[in-house]
Amino acid sequence: MSTIIKAEHLSYSYPGDEEGQSVQALRDVSFSIEEGEFVAILGHNGCGKSTLAKILCMILLPEEGKLYIDGKNMTEDSITEADINDGRRKVGMVFQNPDNQLVATIVEEDIAFGPENLGLPPEKIRQRVDWALKTVGMTKYARHAAHRLSGGQKQRVAIAGAIAMRRKCIIFDESTAMLDPHGRKEVMDTISRLNREEGITVIHITHYMNEATMADRVLVMQQGGIIMEGKPTEVFSRAEELWQAKLDVPQTTELLWHVRQAGYDVALDIFDPADCAAEIARALEGKTHGGNNT
Amino acid sequence: MKADIAFGQYYEGNSFLHRLDPRWKILFSIFYIVVIFLAKNVFAFALLVLSAILLILVSRIPLRMILRGLKPLIFIIAFTAIINIFWLKGKTVLVDWWIIHIYLEGIINALLIVVRVVILVAGTSVLLTYTTTPLALTDGLERLLSPLAKIRLPVHEFSMMMTIALRFIPTLVEETDKIMNAQKARGADFSTGSLARRAKALIPILIPLFISAFRRAEELATAMECRCYTGGKGRTRMNILHSSWRDLAMCLTLCALCAGVVLLNHFAPGYTLAM
Numbered sequence: 364m365s366t367i368i369k370a371e372h373l374s375y376s377y378p379g380d381e382e383g384q385s386v387q388a389l390r391d392v393s394f395s396i397e398e399g400e401f402v403a404i405l406g407h408n409g410c411g412k413s414t415l416a417k418i419l420c421m422i423l424l425p426e427e428g429k430l431y432i433d434g435k436n437m438t439e440d441s442i443t444e445a446d447i448n449d450g451r452r453k454v455g456m457v458f459q460n461p462d463n464q465l466v467a468t469i470v471e472e473d474i475a476f477g478p479e480n481l482g483l484p485p486e487k488i489r490q491r492v493d494w495a496l497k498t499v500g501m502t503k504y505a506r507h508a509a510h511r512l513s514g515g516q517k518q519r520v521a522i523a524g525a526i527a528m529r530r531k532c533i534i535f536d537e538s539t540a541m542l543d544p545h546g547r548k549e550v551m552d553t554i555s556r557l558n559r560e561e562g563i564t565v566i567h568i569t570h571y572m573n574e575a576t577m578a579d580r581v582l583v584m585q586q587g588g589i590i591m592e593g594k595p596t597e598v599f600s601r602a603e604e605l606w607q608a609k610l611d612v613p614q615t616t617e618l619l620w621h622v623r624q625a626g627y628d629v630a631l632d633i634f635d636p637a638d639c640a641a642e643i644a645r646a647l648e649g650k651t652h653g654g655n656n657t
Numbered sequence: 658m659k660a661d662i663a664f665g666q667y668y669e670g671n672s673f674l675h676r677l678d679p680r681w682k683i684l685f686s687i688f689y690i691v692v693i694f695l696a697k698n699v700f701a702f703a704l705l706v707l708s709a710i711l712l713i714l715v716s717r718i719p720l721r722m723i724l725r726g727l728k729p730l731i732f733i734i735a736f737t738a739i740i741n742i743f744w745l746k747g748k749t750v751l752v753d754w755w756i757i758h759i760y761l762e763g764i765i766n767a768l769l770i771v772v773r774v775v776i777l778v779a780g781t782s783v784l785l786t787y788t789t790t791p792l793a794l795t796d797g798l799e800r801l802l803s804p805l806a807k808i809r810l811p812v813h814e815f816s817m818m819m820t821i822a823l824r825f826i827p828t829l830v831e832e833t834d835k836i837m838n839a840q841k842a843r844g845a846d847f848s849t850g851s852l853a854r855r856a857k858a859l860i861p862i863l864i865p866l867f868i869s870a871f872r873r874a875e876e877l878a879t880a881m882e883c884r885c886y887t888g889g890k891g892r893t894r895m896n897i898l899h900s901s902w903r904d905l906a907m908c909l910t911l912c913a914l915c916a917g918v919v920l921l922n923h924f925a926p927g928y929t930l931a932m
Binding site: 417420422444448451452455456458460462463465466467468469471472475476477478480481482483484485488489492508509510524525528 | 791792820821823824827828831873876877879880881882883884885886887891892893894895896897
């Protein structure tokens, strides 16, 4: 497997307000993401996670540091418009507000927008659109008006638009934040299916802890830097540190933490409610257990 | 504006007219309008009425939809009719009382003008707006105008703007509704008071609407950039427009109609339009 995104010491600050005070949004961020990975980025509001996403899509240019997309240095001075477009062809983004990222009125024409920009021949665009619709399970809505769909469906159309470019990596910038629980599940199922079945690298920015537990790896950001990194089970076991970063932990972890505070020996890294109940029951019965692998 | 939207409403269907190539349909509409204005003779008008009835039948659009489209024009129609009746002088006097002189020719002329306006609106809306989606219309227009891109007219940009506008009209209407309800919940009153007062009451709706529209525009621009949009250069389209036998048949029919109208103008007896 090769590295799709490699960030080295990225820094970025927004130009200042009237008093000239610039706001440092990212400081010295380094990480790398392998092809096919599912990475969640967690962080409190204003921690710099959306700035990071914009840099990875080359909407913003980092002030310092280097960014490699699929092995190519995108922060070199010699980089051209065509190189940037090439990078965007590999790394795409799905935004928070489903309404503000759909360009065309009809679902399939919106999905075709990206491939059309690439200048593909019409029959090839048709193939990609049909494939993308099928992959997100929206085939029967192909000729529907986009504004009549539910939030979850709109977001799935946006995802179809992103994968129709045959991207290697898609960044989801709080793509589930504006949806109801049903729509959220719809979108999360689609995201994890893309990752599993199509091998698309997923970077999921969220503040829903339960969504982060689905990832292979979690990055936790605070004040523009990465403060924690690891498997979901490792990261969420460090509940106190997360709380200090003004973040939540999954509800099961929180409950188990309280049980542990009460003097019972339980593991913290259980995210399934039934497993969590079983763990507490075992602890209350006074049995020793072997589930703690942290 | 509201009447405008109803006027240009697409009626879902799969008729002969629905399946014509939008590029041709735009040209056909222009041609049809020219033919309508060519007609001078009563018999030529009869032929036009027949053609409009045929168009409506072929399109399978319910008559009440077409009548609804004509409703906003009722004042213009009434106005032109009245002017024609009272102002036109002829030979056969019907009413001659005080300053009012009405001639038979005036009444016939008024009727013909009314028929002309009705056919003009009903015919073109059946031919174009009722049977073509706004999107297909923009698409057709872009391709018809594409030669103008050579003389550096921003044809692609214009059509992109139209596409986005069409996409966001329902979204912004919905948002206006939401803002209005929110302001009503805070005690705003939009329906009473003088005109100036009511206009003033619109400010708390327009300002949030504008701010959010600008925010949307910025987000949309970022999203489009992320989808590799760099303008019209090097861009292809998924849907290719095909001309078919239908377009040829329609073209021949319209040519025949035009010839019929011209011949009737020249050779048919009867009243001839005085304007």
